[in-house]
Amino acid sequence: MTEVLLQQLNDSDIDWIKSNSRTQVLSYGDVLIHQQHQAECLHIVLEGAFSATIKQNSDSTLAGVFAALENDNELEEEIGIFSTGEILGEFSLLSFNPSATTVKAIENSVVLSIRSRDLLIKLHQDTSFASRFYRAIAILVLDRFERLIQKFTSRRNLKIPPLQDGPMLFGELSDSDVDWMISHSYLETVPPGTVLIRGGRAVEHIYVLIQGSASVSFKEETSTSLSRVFSLLESSDEADSSGYEIATSSVGEILGETTLIDNRLTNYTFTTLEYSRVLVIDKQKLFVKLQQNNAIGARFYRLISILICARLQSLINRLGYGRSSYRVGQGLSPDIQYDDEIDLNLMDNLFLGGARFDWMLKRLKVLS
Numbered sequence: 001m002t003e004v005l006l007q008q009l010n011d012s013d014i015d016w017i018k019s020n021s022r023t024q025v026l027s028y029g030d031v032l033i034h035q036q037h038q039a040e041c042l043h044i045v046l047e048g049a050f051s052a053t054i055k056q057n058s059d060s061t062l063a064g065v066f067a068a069l070e071n072d073n074e075l076e077e078e079i080g081i082f083s084t085g086e087i088l089g090e091f092s093l094l095s096f097n098p099s100a101t102t103v104k105a106i107e108n109s110v111v112l113s114i115r116s117r118d119l120l121i122k123l124h125q126d127t128s129f130a131s132r133f134y135r136a137i138a139i140l141v142l143d144r145f146e147r148l149i150q151k152f153t154s155r156r157n158l159k160i161p162p163l164q165d166g167p168m169l170f171g172e173l174s175d176s177d178v179d180w181m182i183s184h185s186y187l188e189t190v191p192p193g194t195v196l197i198r199g200g201r202a203v204e205h206i207y208v209l210i211q212g213s214a215s216v217s218f219k220e221e222t223s224t225s226l227s228r229v230f231s232l233l234e235s236s237d238e239a240d241s242s243g244y245e246i247a248t249s250s251v252g253e254i255l256g257e258t259t260l261i262d263n264r265l266t267n268y269t270f271t272t273l274e275y276s277r278v279l280v281i282d283k284q285k286l287f288v289k290l291q292q293n294n295a296i297g298a299r300f301y302r303l304i305s306i307l308i309c310a311r312l313q314s315l316i317n318r319l320g321y322g323r324s325s326y327r328v329g330q331g332l333s334p335d336i337q338y339d340d341e342i343d344l345n346l347m348d349n350l351f352l353g354g355a356r357f358d359w360m361l362k363r364l365k366v367l368s
Contacts, residue, residue: 005044005085008136013129016122017044021114026105032088033103039089041113048109049083052101054316077319079148081106090137091313092116094306100316123298130298131290138261138305145312146267149246150220152319160247160315162213167252170360171353172303177296178360180289181208185281187364192274197256199243199269205280207255210366212276214255217269219243243269247311252357257304260287277366 009017026032026048033039035055055076079101082088088103093116123130152158170178187210190196196207199219220243249255255270260283290297 003085004136004139005087008132008139010132013132016129017112017114020118020122021112024111024113026109026111028105028107030105031102032105032111033099033101035100035102036098038097039092039099039116041089041115042093042119043088043111043113045082045084045086045088046110046112047084048105048107049081050086050088050103050109051078051106052080052082052088052103053078054101054319079151080144087137087140089116090141090305091309093119094137094302094309095313097313100313127294127298131294131301134298134301134305135261138258138301138308141305141308141312142258142261145308145315146218146220148312148315149218152315158315158318159245160216160311161318162248162250162253167357168353169252169254169303169307170356171351172306173299173356174296175356175359177299178356179363180296181279181281181286182360182363184285184289185279187277187366188280189275189277190272192272192276194272194276196270196272196278197266197268199267200265203256203259203266203283206257206260206283206286207270208279208281209249209251209253209255210277210279210361210364211251212278213251213273214249214276215245215271215273216247216249217243217271218246218267219269220267243267248273254303254307256283257307259283260290261301261304279364 005014021044023046024032024043032043032050035053053076082103088111089099091100092098123133185208196205196214197203199217249270255278256266256268258268259266286300290300
């Protein structure tokens with residue numbers, strides 16, 4: 001993944017980053033980002049390597065059980081090693097929430113640090129830069145998310161909780177974005193057991209779940225794309241190729257969106273669990289639109305990045321490594337964000353996204 005930034009950004013993008021950042025030198029053991037603290041900068045690794053760990057909060061019974069089963073008294077998990085070319089601190093940039101991990105140098109390292117405030121201003125003012133940058137972020141975050149799935153869900157047979165506010169994602173889009181989606185799509189009602197997207201196959205359509213729910217299965221593939229396709233064609237039981245269930249998608253979620261960020265075949269299979277209504281969007285038409293219009297591209301790639309980060313945070317919370325829970329009589333720490341704490345930064349998007357989703361349903365004549 002070390003070449004993602006060079007592949008996605010152009011020379012002027014890189015020049016801006018160099019001109020608006022500072023170099024930090026870290027020694028072995030130095031902490032760059034603390035879990036449950038707001039990261040004020042986005043960091044690009046120039047030299048060395050970092051370890052990202054998640055530490056269980058003391059209130060979590062589930063994480064304590066896992067730790068006991070695995071003889072882990074530290075209640076801490078390493079989730080990844082990041083080297084040259086990787087981006088660190090993107091979680092706080094996308095969600096305005098504290099970091100989900102602690103990031104520590106595991107050898108002498110050098111990073112390029114950009115203040116999140118300056119970067120957000122640039123992303124708002126330059127949609128061309130924003131489209132390329134958010135696409136690069138989405139690729140990197142997707143890779144990390146899939147590594148976590150392989151590490152945790154198959155070993156512990158866990159499911160990622162569904163997003164609580166799927167329609168909120170529409171707060172990241174504009175009215176014209178939603179209008180374009182409506183104009184270039186159609187509604188379809190499908191019975192339970194319908195495979196909307198099959199892992200290992202080319203994805204032709206992106207879906208918005210209007211009513212109903214869908215199972216999400218994941219299968220790690222180590223073979224080449226071509227051998228995967230032929231293996232599926234020769235299989236007499238396609239159900240066996242779907243992998244293991246990791247989550248359930250609910251109303252307002254977008255299915256298949258990660259196939260818009262690069263050319264990899266998807267590892268996910270989406271199967272309806274009940275009679276469902278979906279908005280069917282031609283993937284190629286949407287992909288072309290994202291390339292032709294930098295503004296809509298920036299908004300969509302940011303949305304995809306946020307969606308992946310939300311699922312990543314849901315997985316971490318499910319494992320008991322998330323934010324602390326408040327208990328009656330407990331003193332509140334100003335340095336900790338609690339699970340049930342109201343996030344004022346997201347309230348506007350919650351209301352705006354819900355209103356925009358309802359408007360779309362009325363346009364589709366799903367709501368009267």
